[in-house]
Amino acid sequence: MVNALPYDEIVNALTEIDPTLIERRREEKRDLPPLPGAVEGAVVTRLPPEPSGFMHIGHAMSGLVNYLYKERYRGELWLRFEDTDPRKAKLEYYENFREGYRWLGIEWDREKNNSDDMEVFYAYCKRLLESGEAYACSCDQPTMRAMRARGIPCVHRSLDVSLNLEVWDGMLENRIGEGEATIRFKGDVSSQNTALRDPVLFRVIESDHPITGDRYRVWPTYDFAVSVEDGICGVTHVLRTSEFRLRDELQNEIRRRLGLRNPLFIEYARFEFEGVPVAKREIRDLIERRVISGWDDVRLVTVSALKRRGIRPEAIKEFVRRYVAFTEAKKEFSWDLLNAVNRRVLDPMTPRLFFVPNPVTLVIRNFEVRGISIPLHPMERLGERHVQLGERFYIPGDDASSFEAGTKFRLKYLCNVIVDRIEGPTVYGSCVMEGPEPGIRIVQWVSEPNIKVRVLIPGPLFLKDGTFNDQSLRVVEGFAEPYVANLREHDTVQFERFGYCTRDSHENTFILTHE
RNA sequence: GCCUGGGUAGUAUAGUCCGGUCAAGUAUACGGGCCUCUCGAGCCCGUGACCCGGGUUCAAAUCCCGGCCCAGGCACCA
Numbered sequence: 190m191v192n193a194l195p196y197d198e199i200v201n202a203l204t205e206i207d208p209t210l211i212e213r214r215r216e217e218k219r220d221l222p223p224l225p226g227a228v229e230g231a232v233v234t235r236l237p238p239e240p241s242g243f244m245h246i247g248h249a250m251s252g253l254v255n256y257l258y259k260e261r262y263r264g265e266l267w268l269r270f271e272d273t274d275p276r277k278a279k280l281e282y283y284e285n286f287r288e289g290y291r292w293l294g295i296e297w298d299r300e301k302n303n304s305d306d307m308e309v310f311y312a313y314c315k316r317l318l319e320s321g322e323a324y325a326c327s328c329d330q331p332t333m334r335a336m337r338a339r340g341i342p343c344v345h346r347s348l349d350v351s352l353n354l355e356v357w358d359g360m361l362e363n364r365i366g367e368g369e370a371t372i373r374f375k376g377d378v379s380s381q382n383t384a385l386r387d388p389v390l391f392r393v394i395e396s397d398h399p400i401t402g403d404r405y406r407v408w409p410t411y412d413f414a415v416s417v418e419d420g421i422c423g424v425t426h427v428l429r430t431s432e433f434r435l436r437d438e439l440q441n442e443i444r445r446r447l448g449l450r451n452p453l454f455i456e457y458a459r460f461e462f463e464g465v466p467v468a469k470r471e472i473r474d475l476i477e478r479r480v481i482s483g484w485d486d487v488r489l490v491t492v493s494a495l496k497r498r499g500i501r502p503e504a505i506k507e508f509v510r511r512y513v514a515f516t517e518a519k520k521e522f523s524w525d526l527l528n529a530v531n532r533r534v535l536d537p538m539t540p541r542l543f544f545v546p547n548p549v550t551l552v553i554r555n556f557e558v559r560g561i562s563i564p565l566h567p568m569e570r571l572g573e574r575h576v577q578l579g580e581r582f583y584i585p586g587d588d589a590s591s592f593e594a595g596t597k598f599r600l601k602y603l604c605n606v607i608v609d610r611i612e613g614p615t616v617y618g619s620c621v622m623e624g625p626e627p628g629i630r631i632v633q634w635v636s637e638p639n640i641k642v643r644v645l646i647p648g649p650l651f652l653k654d655g656t657f658n659d660q661s662l663r664v665v666e667g668f669a670e671p672y673v674a675n676l677r678e679h680d681t682v683q684f685e686r687f688g689y690c691t692r693d694s695h696e697n698t699f700i701l702t703h704e
Numbered sequence: 705g706c707c708u709g710g711g712u713a714g715u716a717u718a719g720u721c722c723g724g725u726c727a728a729g730u731a732u733a734c735g736g737g738c739c740u741c742u743c744g745a746g747c748c749c750g751u752g753a754c755c756c757g758g759g760u761u762c763a764a765a766u767c768c769c770g771g772c773c774c775a776g777g778c779a780c781c782a
Contacts, residue, residue, distance in 0.1 A: 219717080219718085219730070219731075237782090238782095239781080239782050241781085241782080271782060273781095273782085274781060274782070276781090277781070277782080326780095330779085330780060333780080334779075334780095337778090337779095338706095338778075367780090368780075370780095371780050372780095373780095381706090381707060381708090382707075382708085382777095382778095383706090383707075383777075383778045384777080384778085386778095388779090388780095389779085389780045390780095391780085392780035393780085394780085408780090410779090410780070410781080410782090411781065411782045412782095414782095415782085430776090431708090431709070431710095431775085431776060431777090432775095432776055432777070432782090433776095433777090433782090434708065434709070434776070434777070435707080435708065435776085435777050435778080436777090456709095458709090458710080458775065458776080459775085459776090463715080511716085511717090511730095511731070511732095512715095512716050512717070512731080512732090513716085513717095514716075514717055514718085516710075516716095516717080517708095517709050517710055517775080517776085518709090518710045518711060518774080518775075519710075519711085519774055519775045519776090520715090520716070520717095520775095521715080521716090522715070522716065523714075523715040523716075523732080523733080524715095525714090525715065525716095525732055525733055526715065526716060526731080526732055526733090528732090529731080529732055529733085530731095530732090532744075532745080533745085535744095536744070536745050536746095537745085539744095541742075541744080543742095567740075567741085567742080567744090567745085568740095568745080568746095599741070601741055601742075602741065603741095624741080625741045629741090631741055631742070632742095633742070683742085683744065684742095685742040685743090685744075686742045686743050686744085687742085687743085688743090688744085689744080704743080704744075
């Protein structure tokens with residue numbers, strides 16, 4: 190009774206009874222915590238994707254975090270492609286990220302590629318070489334690795350500046366080939382932090398780059414490129430996952446020597462989802478073994494897969510606000526959380542339609558109505574659809590299996606039906622033109638004409654114990670009302686008593702978004 | 705193996721810096737109820753957690769020590 194009152198009245202009534210109750214009940218509006226050291230109008234964040242694979246939900250969430258903060262503090266956001274490994278960067282991935290960010294509603298203010306700034310990197314490198322803070326090294330890879338592991342310097346470390354510059358020029362002028370020399374940072378060879386043990390800053394890679402082609406062969410490594418770029422872009426806050434933790438010190442030191450300003454780092458554990466691999470390598474392997482269909486397989490959490498599945502960008506944004514925290518504890522989100530947020534987004538804007546899974550034929554003896562109009566949504570004004578009624582009806586097999594002669598049930602919005610008899614797979618009944626009775630089972634139905642559709646039901650690819658889930662993609666077939674022909678790819682509807690479903694690229698295929 | 709970080713209900717978290725107001729809050733999930741011509745939404749009620757062991761203290765989720773477990777790093781990848 191009380192619940193039937195408008196919300197305001199409930200609040201008023203409760204306030205009279207006990208004002209503290211309201212305070213306790215009020216839902217905490219969770220949002221991202223304030224950014225340390227943030228100054229209104231002076232926050233600069235960045236999106237630093239490596240264009241070497243498809244964008245997934247981890248990129249999406251990290252991207253949203255950077256975007257949301259720049260919005261909150263009215264700052265600036267960079268989109269900067271970290272493309273300094275020409276062997277890994279591929280043109281198609283640049284656009285895949287741009288598209289993904291756009292789809293999420295992320296607006297960036299400036300864009301560049303690290304590969305645009307090669308001359309800048311070279312200039313900064315020369316400065317380090319001249320001041321003796323970097324040196325040319327011709328150790329082969331295994332040797333360097335072993336010495337770094339043991340924390341001992343190599344002979345090249347103490348060579349003359351002029352010699353270093355000579356090698357550097359040799360690298361730039363193609364006289365030194367791949368693997369023959371590198372430029373190393375003069376750090377601290379015996380530091381506990383292995384990143385500081387004279388890491389490589391530049392190496393020769395004889396491979397074309399998707400953007401610069403064969404113009405450059407001396408490429409900066411990640412640490413150098415990112416340090417310089419974050420410095421010259423004026424980045425104030427670096428929000429990234431914690432695999433970079435041990436590099437903070439190195440990157441700050443590089444910038445310090447170059448006279449560039451250091452940002453503040455906020456690092457957090459990767460965003461993972463239960464039962465779904467995120468590692469490119471693992472996904473590629475599943476694709477090659479034909480376990481999944483591709484990068485947009487609906488069981489995956491790539492942005493294209495989420496889109497296919499019917500996860501709305503607004504939902505991902507809200508999800509980030511509500512559930513992301515910058516803890517370094519391992520996190521593995523459950524689909525329940527994302528689904529719940531997505532459902533709230535979908536609910537008011539999603540048409541309700543009838544889909545009958547595993548249909549059973551229903552023949553009604555005394556039925557004469559030839560058509561009916563049904564609202565597309567129970568509360569919202571989404572309009573209505575007209576449904577033609579033919580000779581036969583179809584109802585879900587699950588419902589029919591519990592019927593027997595004499596059972597009374599209701600065809601939603603239409604009429605009540607009393608089962609006369611069941612013959613094999615067909616139910617025969619008589620209709621009673623009356624309204625719904627309390628407690629009666631209400632069943633969705635489809636008549637003729639109708640459209641045969643199949644619904645893919647994605648589940649976790651891997652079970653808790655790590656084994657492959659052979660039920661990870663189930664298929665349900667049935668009949669849907671003709672209205673589904675109006676739907677386009679990525680349109681989501683709610684099939685009543687079944688779940689929210691999103692139309693896939695093929696017109697008769699839907700994907701179960703969630704219940 | 706060596707270095708870093710972590711461990712609050714099934715999940716994600718608040719609280720931990722500055723010990724008491726925390727017999728631990730929120731969301732989701734789950735159970736029950738109300739409402740509804742959906743098994744959806746909404747509303748109400750309920751179940752459910754401070755990794756373990758010591759110590760300090762009048763008092764510890766919060767501080768100290770030890771253990772266990774988890775994640776990340778240890779590339780001429782990012």
